[in-house]
Amino acid sequence: MQNMRSASFSVVLWLGVVLFCSIPFALGDQLVVNSQEWQDVYSAEIYQHLTNKGKVFYIAEESQGLDLITNYVISPKDPKIILLESKERPFIKGYKQRLEDAGFEVETLSSERPKDTNQLLVQKLIEEQPVKGFIIIDGDFGYSAVSVAPYALLTNSAVIFADKENIDSVYDLLSANKNIKVLLYGHIDREVKALVSEFNPDVIDTGDRYKDNIEVVKRFLEISPKKMVYMTNGEFLEDGFFTNEFPVLFVGTTNIPMQVVNYIKESDITTGVVIGYD
DSSP states (O other): OHHHHHTTOEEEEEOOOOOOSOBOOSSSOEEEEEOSOHHHHHHHHHHHHHHTOSOEEEOOSHHHHHHHHHTTOSOTTSOEEEEEEESSSOSSTTHHHHHHHTTOEEEEEEESSHHHHHHHHHHHHHHHSOOSEEEEEOTTOHHHHHHHHHHHHHTTEEEEEOOTTTHHHHHHHHHTTTTSEEEEESSOOHHHHHHHGGGOOEEEOOSOHHHHHHHHHHHHHHHSOOSEEEEEOSSSOOGGGSOSSSOEEEOOSSSOOHHHHHHHHHSSOOEEEEESOO
């Protein structure tokens, strides 16, 4: 750290928290996430930021989820609700009925696997507005999802979770949208790579999560040069990651990897906002 400071690199500490607050957007459909799966939270954030409509609310536990309705946190002035819900791990069972009893018109997106729910939301996204890219990751690896989030928002790209169990439906989605560029990011099942190869995807996969992350940060900064980055270990979600303003750079948990140190020294980055450390 001392060497980086001598190289005119400054660090700002930001104690991040796992997000479950509501995020302001323009008027439109409100989205409620009733799920204990981080993938559902992530999919909702990408969708709402790309569409820039309505508000997104996260249920963190039962009483708070009920308060969203009874205390009119979910506005009755915008009666249309998209309910992104986990069939296996919701916070509150029967939440759709509670919303309907309160006068809301509810569209539910739900499946047994969050990777499949992700695809339902991606399909809804591309039906509502054009997207310029598909970024395919393995949804089991949270650090891949965190790494690509700012780049996805900057390039108007949908993030798709793909593995060998849902690759057929992912293939059908890509086949129906062949004009959209595809990026494979990070570790991905061989079956996915083989089936997607006909779409001539761009690939970021060095075998090292930090080098992969550096590559996507470089691509972000080529499009939108910045002097500042967010810095984290990639192991949790925070609302600050969902922005097209700054990329997210991984700095490890205890020691900063040398490849990251070297990249910072060689880059034009002067400020890092560290998220999630005590």
